[in-house]
Amino acid sequence: MLQDIVSVQLPVNEQMRLRKNHFEPYAKTGNEKRICIVTGVHGDELEGQYVCYELVRQISESIHKLNGIVDIYPSVNPLGMDSIQREMPIFDLDMNMIFPGCETGAVAEHIAAAIINDIAGADICIDIHASNIFLKEIPQVRISEDTAPKLLPYAKMLNVDFVWVHSSVSVMEATLSYSLNKIGTPTLVAEMGVGMRITKSYCEQLLDGIFNLMTHMGIWNDEPKNVSHPIVSTDGDVSLIYSESTGIYMPAIRHWAGISKGDRLGDILNPLTGTVEQEIIAPCNGIVFTLREYPVVYQGSLIARILGGC
Amino acid sequence: MNIETVFNLKSTYRDDFQINGYKFGKGEKTCCIVGAMRGNEVQQLYVCSQIVKALSAIEKKGDIARGKEIMVIPSLNPFSMNVQRRFWTVDNTDLNRMFPGSFEGKTTQRIAAGIFDIIKEYQYGIQFTSFYIQGDFIPHVRMMQTEHKNISLANLFGLPYILLRKPRPFDTATLNFNWQNANTSAFSVYTNETERIDEVSAQTLVSAVMRFLSRMGVIKYQCHGGYMATTLEEDQLMSVHTNSGGIYRRIKQPGDAVEQGEPMAEIIHPFDGSVQEEIISPANGIVFFAHKSPLVLQNSVVYKIIKRLHV
Numbered sequence: 001m002l003q004d005i006v007s008v009q010l011p012v013n014e015q016m017r018l019r020k021n022h023f024e025p026y027a028k029t030g031n032e033k034r035i036c037i038v039t040g041v042h043g044d045e046l047e048g049q050y051v052c053y054e055l056v057r058q059i060s061e062s063i064h065k066l067n068g069i070v071d072i073y074p075s076v077n078p079l080g081m082d083s084i085q086r087e088m089p090i091f092d093l094d095m096n097m098i099f100p101g102c103e104t105g106a107v108a109e110h111i112a113a114a115i116i117n118d119i120a121g122a123d124i125c126i127d128i129h130a131s132n133i134f135l136k137e138i139p140q141v142r143i144s145e146d147t148a149p150k151l152l153p154y155a156k157m158l159n160v161d162f163v164w165v166h167s168s169v170s171v172m173e174a175t176l177s178y179s180l181n182k183i184g185t186p187t188l189v190a191e192m193g194v195g196m197r198i199t200k201s202y203c204e205q206l207l208d209g210i211f212n213l214m215t216h217m218g219i220w221n222d223e224p225k226n227v228s229h230p231i232v233s234t235d236g237d238v239s240l241i242y243s244e245s246t247g248i249y250m251p252a253i254r255h256w257a258g259i260s261k262g263d264r265l266g267d268i269l270n271p272l273t274g275t276v277e278q279e280i281i282a283p284c285n286g287i288v289f290t291l292r293e294y295p296v297v298y299q300g301s302l303i304a305r306i307l308g309g310c
Numbered sequence: 311m312n313i314e315t316v317f318n319l320k321s322t323y324r325d326d327f328q329i330n331g332y333k334f335g336k337g338e339k340t341c342c343i344v345g346a347m348r349g350n351e352v353q354q355l356y357v358c359s360q361i362v363k364a365l366s367a368i369e370k371k372g373d374i375a376r377g378k379e380i381m382v383i384p385s386l387n388p389f390s391m392n393v394q395r396r397f398w399t400v401d402n403t404d405l406n407r408m409f410p411g412s413f414e415g416k417t418t419q420r421i422a423a424g425i426f427d428i429i430k431e432y433q434y435g436i437q438f439t440s441f442y443i444q445g446d447f448i449p450h451v452r453m454m455q456t457e458h459k460n461i462s463l464a465n466l467f468g469l470p471y472i473l474l475r476k477p478r479p480f481d482t483a484t485l486n487f488n489w490q491n492a493n494t495s496a497f498s499v500y501t502n503e504t505e506r507i508d509e510v511s512a513q514t515l516v517s518a519v520m521r522f523l524s525r526m527g528v529i530k531y532q533c534h535g536g537y538m539a540t541t542l543e544e545d546q547l548m549s550v551h552t553n554s555g556g557i558y559r560r561i562k563q564p565g566d567a568v569e570q571g572e573p574m575a576e577i578i579h580p581f582d583g584s585v586q587e588e589i590i591s592p593a594n595g596i597v598f599f600a601h602k603s604p605l606v607l608q609n610s611v612v613y614k615i616i617k618r619l620h621v
Contacts, residue, residue: 008555008607008608008609009554009555009607009608010555010607010608011555011556011557011580011605011606011607012555012556012580012605013580013581016607086402087402090607091442091443092396092397092402092442093442094404097407097480098480104549104551105549105611106443106610106611107607107608107609107610107611110609132401134401172479173479173480173482174478174479174480178479240414242414242415242416245320246319246320246321246322247322248322270322271322272322296322296400298319298320298321298400298417299319299320299417299420300415300416300417300418300419300420301400301416301417302416
């Protein structure tokens with residue numbers, strides 16, 4: 001059942017609607033668990049679109065297996081998604097920096113508050129992101145140290161390759177996930193692929209994980225999926241490699257490949273002078289789980305994240 | 311006056327990204343004045359340019375106090391200004407959400423760290439900034455309501471209002487918040503323009519900064535006393551929302567007095583020209599903020615009113 005979460009009249013003959021697809025079992029007992037799948041907080045992150053499509057399709061096809069409530073929010077930033085813009089157009093605002101919003105606030109804050117109110121009270125929420133256009137990510141779940149005891153068991157069911165437990169210090173407080181976790185709605189951030197693209201294999205991997213999680217929570221009546229056992233890691237095991245010069249990054253490695261300390265991760269090239277500005281060398285052994293996708297780099301551009309630490 | 315490079319970043323396709331600081335006087339790092347951090351903050355850039363001009367004249371007369379140093383940074387983001395984008399040109403991140411920054415972090419964090427490392431040393435910090443919603447304010451000084459706030463110092467600008475804001479999660483990465491945390495007395499100063507130059511309010515702010523510096527004994531400067539400021543908490547301002555979207559026709563301007571029930575604006579139907587909504591003042595008071603863009607969305611905050619306490 002399609003439902004409007006919040007609707008705002010735009011200036012010229014258009015209504016902006018934030019919509020969800022709400023599924024519930026035919027015979028409700030009132031004790032059903034509820035899962036929320038949210039995506040599109042950033043308008044340039046499209047990986048979640050295919051996940052939502054498949055979720056809706058598969059649940060609709062096998063609605064008899066549904067024992068709980070599933071709310072699917074394919075695009076909570078519809079204007080951003082339509083205009084190929086990461087931020088919320090008009091205000092140029094990163095939506096993931098305005099939660100929990102404010103019901104009586106300006107438009108963007110009002111919308112943020114409506115999203116929080118609609119999801120609040122769910123038994124689990126998954127906020128699907130797709131990196132940005134600059135970086136490619138393997139399917140992973142990110143949670144903070146504070147929430148790890150509660151969220152890690154759920155994260156392990158999601159069929160991702162990697163669970164990254166962030167230090168609480170680095171957690172952004174104005175995100176959807178932080179705001180929901182703060183009010184007691186367990187929320188996981190899934191991250192995979194690259195901005196403005198859909199990686200079908202990653203989407204299918206996460207889909208299996210979501211159905212597996214729903215099965216374990218009693219929301220979906222099916223056999224549990226055979227999911228992968230993710231590597232669970234903390235900040236200490238992750239090395240961030242930044243560019244120390246400016247130019248064009250040409251990788252010398254593959255994504256999600258093992259590397260050894262001293263391996264060449266790639267070069268920063270100067271297309272005008274034909275020179276190599278920097279040779280990027282691996283500082284440790286490990287696996288590259290984040291790799292630069294967009295070639296133009298400045299000093300400080302993230303090139304790779306290596307799981308392995310130094 | 312000495313011009314110094316505060317921060318430098320190499321670029322492949324453009325000149326180096328360079329932030330310049332204009333220094334006046336020598337000695338104790340007394341006051342740092344920061345202008346445009348976003349690429350569209352033209353009025354803020356202009357105000358700083360006029361402050362540099364005024365301080366140059368004052369320095370020539372020998373009227374900068376011995377042992378005091380002032381630095382003015384007119385633009386922290388020339389790259390974005392030159393391509394007319396509000397945020398960082400490469401990834402559209404907001405520099406004013408990157409403080410205190412990190413020397414080991416991403417590009418905008420490194421820029422923030424490079425700037426902050428230098429400007430955190432100053433005793434007073436003044437930032438000219440803009441609001442994310444297009445609109446006009448009564449010129450005022452804004453401060454984060456932290457344990458470090460100093461209202462009596464804010465009064466020395468002689469502007470009509472001081473606004474206190476309770477920090478929200480996204481405020482903790484702003485320059486103002488981090489300046490205060492680093493024990494700099496920090497003031498954000500808002501004017502009633504961003505993308506266009508308004509001479510009158512620009513001169514009001516130049517005078518306000520000169521008044522502040524004069525009262526703090528940093529410069530010798532003759533000026534009017536300005537206002538005895540009224541201190542407001544942001545939560546006390548009454549927001550006036552639209553019930554519909556359309557073309558916005560503003561009637562009341564910032565600084566205007568309004569009576570309860572008085573029309574403040576109209577929302578015009580974009581196709582047939584009819585008035586589809588009249589925005590009515592919900593209280594007696596003074597307009598503090600007024601929406602500017604000619605188009606408006608439903609539920610937009612188009613006015614903020616200072617409620618009059620005595621009717």
